Amino acid sequence: MDIKELLHKAIYQAAQAAVAEGVFAIHELPQVILEVPPKKEFGDFATNFSMQAARAAKTNPRVIAEAIVARMQETWLEKAVIAGPGFINFYLKSDWLYTMLNDILSQGENYGNSKTDAKERVQVEYVSANPTGPLHVGHGRGAAVGSALVNLLKAAGYDVASEYYINDAGNQIDNLAASVHARYLELLGQKIEFPEDGYHGQDIIDTAQRILDKAGDSYLSMPVSERLAVFKEIALQEKLAALKEDLAAFNVQFDVWFSECTLHQSGALQETCQVLKNNGSIYEQEGALWLKSTAYGDDKDRVVIRDNGIPTYLAADIAYHRNKLERGFDQLINIWGADHHGYICRVKAAIGSLGYSPEQLEVLIVQMVSLYRSGQLVKMSKRTGQSVTLSELIEEVGTDAARFFFIMRSLDSQLDFDLDLAKSKSNENPVYYIQYAYARIASIFRQAAEDGILLEDLDAVKLSLLTSECEVDLIKKLGEYQEEIADAAKERAPHRIARYAHDLAGQFHTFYNQCRIKGVEQDLQLARMALAKAVQTTIRHALGILGISVPEKM
Template sequence: MDIRQQLIAAIGQAAAKAVADGVFSAGQLPEIVLEVPPQKEFGDYATNFAMQSAKAAKKNPRVIAQAIIDRLSEPWLEKALLAGPGFINFYLKSDILYQELASILAAGENFGQTTTGQGERVQVEFVSANPTGPLHVGHGRGAAVGSALVNLLRAAGYKVEAEYYINDAGNQMDNLAASVNARYLELLGKKVEFPEDGYHGRDIIDTAQRIVDKYGAQYLSMPEPERLAEFKELGLKEKLAALKEDLEQFGVTFDVWFSERTLHNSGAVAATCELLQSNGNIYGKEGALWLKSTAYGDDKDRVVIRDNGVPTYLAADIAYHRDKFARGFDRVINIWGADHHGYICRVKAAINAMGYNADHLEVMILQMVSLYQGGQLVKMSKRTGQGVTLSELIEEVGRDAARFFFIMRSTDSQLDFDLDLAKSHSNENPVYYIQYAHARIASIFRQMADAGLPVPGAWDQVKLDILTEQAEIDLIKKMAKFPEEIASAARERAPHRIARYAHELAGMFHTFYNQCRIIGVDPTLQAARLALVTAVQTTIKKSLAILGVAAPDKM
C-alpha cells in the first residue's frame, strides 16, 4: 500500500473513531479524495473530506476536520493542520520519502498504476471523422486526446475499449461518390458540372486518377446509378485505408471500427424506433416520426424518421448508443468537436427514453485548433483543399511534438498551435524539454559504462536517506505524487494534467542536475543519486507513454 492509500485509510479510520465517539453522525459520508497542494507550505497532501461530509454528518466542517486531526497518530505523519473552512493539510515525515523512492524503484515500469477505475468497463469513441477525405488538424487534436485518455484510464485501472464510428451511410457518402464520379469524367475529357455539395480536395482527384489508371474508361459505359454505387465503394475503401494509415502514423489505434451501415442493414435503426414507439417516446406528426425529447430536457422534439421514410442522422445515433449500452459498458465517453455541443442534449434524451441512464454517457467537447507560424494564423479550409492535413502537420513538426501540443491544454480551451515552437530544439519547447530530461539521464549511464564505473545491481541495497539536498527531496516528493496524479487525471478525464506533471518533473530534474553532481562523488552518494535519476527516468517514461510520446535515450 503506497503512502497515499495509507493516508486515505488513516483518514477513514479517524472519521470512524470520531463517529464512534459521538462527535458527528455517520450518515452517507463521501469518498475520501486527496489532492496535492499547489504550494509546498500547504503540505504534501490535502483533503476537503470534512467539507464534503458536513451535510451528511450534520456538523460544521471545521469541527469534523479537527475531530479527524485529533484522532490521527500515524508514525509517518509529521503533522496535520486545519485550514480555511475545513481543509486538512498533511505533512509527511522525511523518512517516508525514502520509503516512497524505494517503492518507485521496486515497481519499475509499473510505477503509477492505480486501481482507481476498479475494473469499470469504459468505451471511448473518438475521431470518427467522415471517410470522405484526409484528417485535418482538428481531427488530430481529437486523436491525440482520445488515445491519451484511453492510455490514462487503463493506467488508472479501468477496462477500456477505443472505438471509431465509421460514418459510411447517408448524404456524405453520396457526395463522395458524386465527387469521384465528376473527377473521373473530367479526367476522361468529359464536360461535367461539379456537384454543389461535392468535395473539392486534391485527394478526390487522386482517387479518380487511380481509378482511371487501374480501370481506364470501362466505367463510362455503365449507367450512372451503377457507376455511382461502384465509386461509393471504391472511394470509401480508399478513404478509410488512408484514415487508418494517418492514425497509425500518429500512434493511434482502435479496438473496434464500427460501421454505421451495419445499423441500417441489420434493422437496428428500425428496431430502435419501434422500441421508442412502443414505450410512447416516438410519435407521428406531419408524416414523420418524432422523438419526444422535450420530456427528457431537450428544448424541442426531434425528427428521427423523415416524411419520406428516410432516417435522420439522429435515428442512427440513437441506435448506435443503444448498441453501446447493450454491449455492457458501465461508462461511455464520446469526444466530439465544438460544433456538436448542441447535439448532446438530444442524444442524452434518447438514452433516457430507451431506459438507460444518460449520466453514464459523458461527452467531452474539443475546442478549435488554430495554427500559427511566424506569428501569423495559418488558414484552414476543407472545401478548397488548402487545409493543413494531419499528415502534413506530422511531417512539419514530428509526431511527438504534434501529440504533446494537442494534449497539453484542457479540451475546453481553444488551442493555439505554434508551429515554430513545436519544431524548436530549445527549453521553451515543452516536449523537447521533457524528452531531453529522459535523454540526459540515459547519457549519465552511458558515461558510467564508458568510464567502467559500476552501477548498483540492486537498488534495495542502496542507502537512500543520504539524499538530503532540497533538489533531491523535491524530486522524491514530486514522484511520490505520480499515482495520485494519474488517479485524479483519470477521474477528471484530463490527460493534459499528465503533460503538465511531466513538464514540472522535468524542470525539477534539470534543477537537480545543475546543482548536484552525480558521477565522481562519494560512492554511497553516487549510488543514491543514480537510484534517484533512475526513478525519475521511469516516471518520465511512464508519463510520456500515457501521452503517446516517445522517451528517447539520445537527442
C-alpha cells in the same frame, strides 16, 4: 498503501475514536481532503477536515482538531500542528520518502498502473470523421486527446475499449461517389457539371486518376447508377485506408471500426425505431416520425424518419448507441467537435427513451485549433490551398510535438498551435524539454556503465543519503504520479499528465544542475542514479500515455 492513503485512514480512525469517546457527536463524518501546503514550513500535508466536521457536529473546529491530533500516534508522523481556525498541518518523518521511492523503484515499468477489479466497462468513441477526404488538424486534436484518454483510463485500471464510427452511409458518401465520377469524366475530356455538394480536394482528382489508370474508359459502358455504385465502393475503401494510415502515423489505433452501413443492412435501425414506437417515445406527424426528445430537456422534438421514409442521421445514431449499450458497455464517452454541441441533448434523450440512463453517455467537446507560423494565423495549406491536413502537420512538426501540443491544453479550451515553437529544439518547447530530461538520464547511465558503475541491487542503495531540498522535492513529485493518474482519469483530463510530465522534467533539470552525480562518493552516486532511474521510468510511463516517444539520445 501510499502515504496519503495512510494519512487519510489515520485521520478518519482518530475522528471515529473521538466520536466513540463522546468528544463530539456527528451522524456522518465528512470526506478527508488532503492538500500540499503552499509553503514548506506548513508541513507535508494539510486538511480542513475539522472545519468540515464542525458544521455537522455544531461545535468548535479546534475541539475536533485537537481530538484528532491527540489520537494520531503513527510511527511515520513527526508531528501534527493545528493552525488558524482548525487546519491541521502534518509533518512526516523523512523515512516515508525513502520507503515511497523504494516502492516506486520496485514497481519499475508498472509504476503508474492501477490494478482494480473494474466492473464497469467503458467505451471511448472518437475522431469518427466522414471518410470523404483527409483528416485535418481539428481531427488531429480529437485523435490525440482520444487516444491519450484511452491510455489514461487503462493505466487507471478501467476496462476500456476504443471505437471509430465509420459514416459510410448517407448523402456524404453519395456526394463522394458523384465527385469522383465527375472528375473521372473530366479526365476523359468530357464537359461536366460538378455536383453542388461535391468534394473539391486534390485527393478526389487523384482517386479518379487511379481509376482511369487502372480501368481506362471501360466504366463508360456501364449504366450511370452502376458506375456510381462502383465508384462509391472504390472511393470509400481508398479514403478509409488513407485515414487509417494517417491515424497509425499519429500513434492512434482503434479496437473496433464500426460501419454505419451495418445498421441499415442488418435492420437494426428499423428495429430500434420499432422499439421506440412500442414504448411511446416516437410519434407520427405530417407523415414523419418524431422522437419525443423534449421529454429529456431538448428544445424541440426531432425527426427520426422523414416523410419520404428516409432516416435522418439521428435515426442511425440512436441505433448505434443502442448497439453500444447492448454490447455491454456501462459508460459511453464520445469525443465530438465543437459544432456538435447542440447534438448532445437529443442523443441523451434517445438513450433515455430506450430505457437506459442518459447519464450513461458522456460527451466531451473538443474546441477549435488555430495554427500560427511566425506569429501569423495559418488558414490554408501552402500545398493545396485548402485546410491544413493532419499528415501535413505531422510532416512539418513531427508526431511527438503535434500530439503533445494537441493534448497539453484542456480539450474544452481553444488551442493556439505555435508551429515554430513545436519545431524548435529548445527548453521553451515543452515536449523537447521533457524528452531531453529522459535522454539526459539515459546519458547518465551510459557514462556510469563506461566507468563500471551499475545500478543492480536497488535494495542495497542507501536512499536516505538523498537529503538536499531539490532531491526531497523530486521524490515528493514522483510520489504524486499515481494520484495524478487517478484524478486525471476521473476528470477525463489527459492534459494533466502532460502538465505533470513537464513539471517533473523541470524538477529533474533543477536536481541535475544542483546535485552532481558523477564524481561523488559511490553510495551517494548510486542513490542519485536510483532517483534518476525513478524519474526516467515515470517520464516514460507518462509519455506512453500521451503516445509520445522517449529518445535515448538527442
